[in-house]
Amino acid sequence: MIVRMAKVEIVGPKEALLEVLGLVRERGVFQVEPGEGRGGTASAAHTASERNLLAEQLFYEELRRKIDELALCLPTLEPRQSYLDPRRALAAIAALVERHGALCREWCARRDELRREREELHRQTVFLDALAPLLEGVLADSALDFIGVTIKDPVAAAQLTAPLARLTGGSYEVVTAGAADGTAIALIALTRGDAEKVRHFLNAEGIPELSFPVQYRDLPLPEKIGRMRRRLAEVAAGLERVEGELRRFAQRWAPAYRLVREWLGDRLSLLTVTAASEETSMCFVMHGWIPLPELPGLRASLNASFAGRVLLEEKLVLAEELDRVPVAIRNPAYLRPFELFSRLLPLPLYTSYDPTPFIAVFFPIFFGLMLGDLGYALLLVAAALILRRRWAARQRLRDAATVLLVGSLYAAACGLLYGECFGLPLPAWLPLRELAVDRRHAVLPMLIFSVSVGAAHVLLGLLLAIPGELRHGRRREAAFKLVNVLILLGLGVLALGRFVQLPGPLTATANVALLALIPALLITGGILAPLEMLKNLGNAVSYARIMAIGLASVLVAEVANRFAGLTGDLLTGIVAAGLLHLVNLLLGVFSPTVHALRLHFVEFFGKFMDYGGRPFQPFRKPVEPLNPPSPGGRGRL
């Protein structure tokens, strides 16, 4: 339901403005509207006051920016409570933040540099660990050179043997070992004279030789390994030192910075809103919107806090303002899960309707009429109950499971009406069995029923449009909708007359009424009115999909059952039928959902909904953290 809103003005002494805003923000029910420049005479004091506020705001924004920059360098620690008074600590923090920022940035740069080097060296240690055992037996011979290559697997090393034998005249040896990351390392031992030729060959073949940092590149392999291991230990120790400094700094200063930052956020949100109020040299006036049920509460709070010095007055909402009234939607618990679907639509205007109740009423009916199988429905009920339990903490998924549950219950009821369970007829002793309609054979009755449901739905949409048109003062459009309704009713009577015997006067009245309504249609709707009328008829016929999708579903279920019988084997038959039923069940959830929604969004809401509403955004404290964490987990004080 769209919550009724009240347009209000809050008036009070100018010096109480920030306090009033603080209270309003605390309650979180008031949307502040920018002033329209009515009244208020700008004085020199007024201008000076504005300048002071602007200077204060700029100072706070700059300080917050510096704190955020500092926060980016600090590690995330367990939050510790600080008992500082942020207002008193502000001057000290403002004086320190630049020095602290420079210090932390320097540590940060050093830390990042060491981390990069450690990662590079660590990557090499994967190879070093694999190479170490290979080098044990050959290090003594200084006439040898060693080339390390990474290969996909030890088998690939065998493919190197022929070219190596050709290039070295057979004086080489290849040994392989697995690296920790799953690749394989091959170490080629050969004479120094042949090493260059082999390197050239490996480059040409695109076989990567193990690469090492520049400073180790020209060293013999055994010495490379030793030096890199020593450097890795030095880097780890250096990194530990820098991170320790940053951690100690964060432990000491982060709580104070966090407290000051929160205070700055609060203060800035107040200062930003002050720009929306109008001021004279003595008082302020604030305009805005509040949900009507919240009005007495806010008034009582203001009276209690300011002892009548601040007044809250409800103003008359003018007709031309109706489309600008912010829209808040609040629904009872049963309807709330269906907001999942209404959120797919743009927000309605304040003068229009909340689509949620309509979806909550008609969606499960359409879903049930389309699926309409007791067996499938009971399976879906069980699945929905499990999912509701599993996703208890995830609101959207829980809502989806609730919608599925309601739709499945309707499908179970329709399954009883159709007498179907997994595409098979229900036993005769079940309730309503003798009244069941066999969808497979009653094609025409089901088609007429679906189109009748559509006609009723479209008629309801047209009827709902009439008050909306009248509210906007569009009488002619309202009359046009009414004529459409009457013509649809007349056509309905004539169509009914084809299938059942109607009293003669009723048919005659319908004929005369239709003849009389055609000129009325052209007068109220203009030359294109017949097209609009045809569109309405087309919309009603479009509901034939209720029957068509249901028929497709039951026929697939029947095919699954017949297929199972054709296999000639119990187990195979169960598996085959189970798989086909599973596919049908999935389609039976997806297709009715999409088509039921489409019938609402296009055929039904298209008749009466006006979209383009402004969301109600009350002034309240931000719920999200003010400085979101960076991808590396840093940046939060």
Added chain:
Amino acid sequence: MEKVLLGFAAALAIGLSALATGLAQSRIGSAGAGALAEKPELTGTVIILIAIPETMVILGFVVAAMILYL
């Protein structure tokens, strides 16, 4: 012979409208996939848009049913 012609007419009514629906859905689907790549929050809307041309095949089905049963 009349039954054959009626069946053929019904098949044409539903078959041609199904082809038209398929053609329209293929275009909406590809445009929708492009839109979803940039705005994943439009998933629900795109699914509904893809279902819109199915009116054609539903109307074809209604015509086919009328040919066969009325």
